[in-house]
C-alpha cells in the first residue's frame with residue numbers, strides 16, 4: 001500500500017522549509033525531484049498531477065517508459081549511471097544528467113547533443129567502493145578537460161551519501177561536495193558555472209539542505225517504493 005502522495009508532498013515541503021529556515025536559506029532555492037524508478041506510470045502521473053514537475057529515473061528504459069506515457073509539463077532528470085551507448089536515446093528527452101563521471105561519457109554527450117546539456121559531475125565523497133563518481137581530488141582536472149566539449153555544461157556537482165544514520169558522516173560527505181563546488185564556481189569557467197548541488201534522498205535530504213543542496217532526489221518518501 002502506498003501512502004497518500006499529497007500527504008507525503010506536504011510533509012516534504014514543510015521539512016524543506018524548516019531546514020531552509022534553520023540555516024537562513026530561501027526555500028525557492030530547492031528543486032524537489034520525484035524519483036519514480038520504483039513506481040508505475042500511473043503513480044508518476046499522479047505525482048505530476050499533484051504539482052511535482054521534476055521527475056528522476058536511474059535507468060534509460062524507465063525514463064523512456066515514463067517519458068512516453070506521462071502527460072503534462074515535466075522536467076526529466078537522469079540520475080543513474082549512464083552507459084555511453086545509451087546517450088543517443090536519452091539526450092533529447094532529459095533536462096539534466098546528474099551522473100557525468102568520465103571523459104568518454106562527456107565526449108558522447110557532446111557528440112549526440114544538438115544543444116548544450118546541463119550536467120552534474122558525480123563525485124564519490126564517501127569513499128565507498130560501491131559508489132560511482134570521481135574521487136574528489138580528480139574533479140578539478142576533470143572539469144578543466146571538459147572545455148572542448150561545448151555541449152556539456154557543468155551546472156553543479158552530485159553525490160550519494162553512504163547508507164548510514166551517523167549524522168556527522170552524512171554532513172561530512174555533503175560539505176565536502178559543497179567545498180568542491182565553491183572552488184570550481186570561483187573559477188568562473190563559462191562552460192562550468194557549477195552553482196548547484198544535487199544531494200539528499202529520502203533519508204538525508206534535510207541534512208543535505210542544511211549543507212547546501214539545491215536539488216534533492218526523493219523516491220521512497222514521496223512517491224513510495226512499490
Ligand SMILES: *Cc1c(COP(=O)(O)O)cnc(C)c1O
Pocket residue numbers: 035037058079080160201202203217218219220221225
Ligand atoms: C533511487 C535514487 C534516489 C531516491 O532514493 P530514495 O531513498 O528512494 O529517496 C536518489 N538518487 C539516486 C541516484 C537514486 O538512484
